[in-house]
Amino acid sequence: MKILQLSDLHYRSHYLPATTGYQAMLTKMENPLTYLDRAIEKAKEMTAIDLVLLTGDLTEDGQIADYRFLHEYFTKKFPDTPVMVTLGNHDIKENFYQGWLKNAPSSNYYNFVSEFDPFYLVSFDTSVYGNADGTIDKAQLNWLEEVLSAHQDKPVLFMTHHHLIAEQYATLNLPQSDQLWQILKRYTILAVLNGHTHYHYHKTVGQIPYYTADGLSFLGQDEGDGIVRFVQHAGFSLYEVKAGQLKETAREIVTSGKLLQKVDMRSC
Numbered sequence: 001m002k003i004l005q006l007s008d009l010h011y012r013s014h015y016l017p018a019t020t021g022y023q024a025m026l027t028k029m030e031n032p033l034t035y036l037d038r039a040i041e042k043a044k045e046m047t048a049i050d051l052v053l054l055t056g057d058l059t060e061d062g063q064i065a066d067y068r069f070l071h072e073y074f075t076k077k078f079p080d081t082p083v084m085v086t087l088g089n090h091d092i093k094e095n096f097y098q099g100w101l102k103n104a105p106s107s108n109y110y111n112f113v114s115e116f117d118p119f120y121l122v123s124f125d126t127s128v129y130g131n132a133d134g135t136i137d138k139a140q141l142n143w144l145e146e147v148l149s150a151h152q153d154k155p156v157l158f159m160t161h162h163h164l165i166a167e168q169y170a171t172l173n174l175p176q177s178d179q180l181w182q183i184l185k186r187y188t189i190l191a192v193l194n195g196h197t198h199y200h201y202h203k204t205v206g207q208i209p210y211y212t213a214d215g216l217s218f219l220g221q222d223e224g225d226g227i228v229r230f231v232q233h234a235g236f237s238l239y240e241v242k243a244g245q246l247k248e249t250a251r252e253i254v255t256s257g258k259l260l261q262k263v264d265m266r267s268c
Contacts, residue, residue, distance in 0.1 A: 003051045003239040004043050007195030008215030009036060010090060010138045011070060012060040024263040025218070025230045026060065033073075036255075038254045039216060040077055043236055047252060051116065052078055055195035055213060056088025056161030062129060067099025070072035084114060087127040088161040088196060092148055109140060113147055117242045119190050120151045124160045126174050132251075133172045134162035134196075141179060141202055148187040155244060156189040163212055164197045165205070169197040170222035184208060191246040193237075198233060200251050209246060213237045214253065218260060226266035232258050 009032045018024040040258060043049060059066045074083045084207040087110050089097060094105035124144060125132040162174040164181065174180065184192065191209040198215030208251070214235030221229040235254040239248050 001050045001116065002047045002240040003053060003241065003246075004040075004049045004218060005053045005055060005193055005213045005237045005239065006036070006054040007213040008057040008088065008198050008217055009054075009070070010057055010059040010215070011059045011066055012063065013066055015060070022089065022265070023265065024028075025263055028260045029218055029230075029232060032234070033087075035255050036093060036216050038229070039236040039252070042252060042254060043238060046252075047238060049078070049081055050084040051121075051172075051239075052081055052157055053121075053180055053193060054083065054085045054195060056086050056099075056127065057090040057215075058085065058088070059093065060090055060134050062090065062092030062095045064099040066097055071100045071132055072145070084121060084123060084159070086110070086123045086159050086161050086174065087125050089127050089129065089132050091150075092129045094126070102252075104141075109136075109143075111140075111143060113145075113151060115154075118244070119155045119157045121159065122147060122151075122159050124158060126162045127158050135172045136174070136176050136180070141176070141183065144180075145183055148183065152187065152254055155188045156247065157190045157193070158184065159193045161194060163194055164192065164211065166202075168201045168203070168212065169199065171197065181205060190241065190244075199237045200235065200237070200248065202248065211237065211239075211248060214251070223262070226264050227262055229262050230260040230262055232256060 001213045015026045079167045097106045164177040189208045198219045201212040219233035235253040238250040
């Protein structure tokens, strides 16, 4: 089974006009759809894709119309392929429920389990709009424990948005990462896939493969004293599940890495 992971689109139909700060950086960024198109075309050239995973921050600021557009976009790009989503800190749950799912608005965590022949996919929501580091409560941990306990006849592919390893990036990992790992290590986890940092990372935690995908918008490089150097950065990851194991088969960058702007994030 071949899996395509895409992450951190930060899509907005029109970015807000600005001359300084983070918003000004966004105005200098090329539209993420340019690189999303390129990533999907290249991935399809490389392999047949059986499953698409979107690991959060679909939008820049959670507009209903943007979710509607993206849902139609992915339906056209992958008419016969499941596209599964988890939410990031730039996503607004209520608007996602309306725009992507076409349901009534809800502030509930967007968690689900889907069954595929080689594994169960567990999508686990760590997002709170406006909270960059994400958070989960006791009810979330209880939900995960119950789900993993009830689905032990196959390995579980676990996807979420926030990174779970402190040393992998300058920004803070999910505050409840240790509690989450304690639960995951008690079960047969095929792999953990996530986004948020916009930069590729791989490690094995215990016996669990852990992968962070490149984003499809920009990359922030910490220069110290609150200064972040933003560059255009877009990429994707491909995986294969075979004989009960997940292996990353490709990591491709589809953008130039040009400088967008340096931003003092202390004033944002």
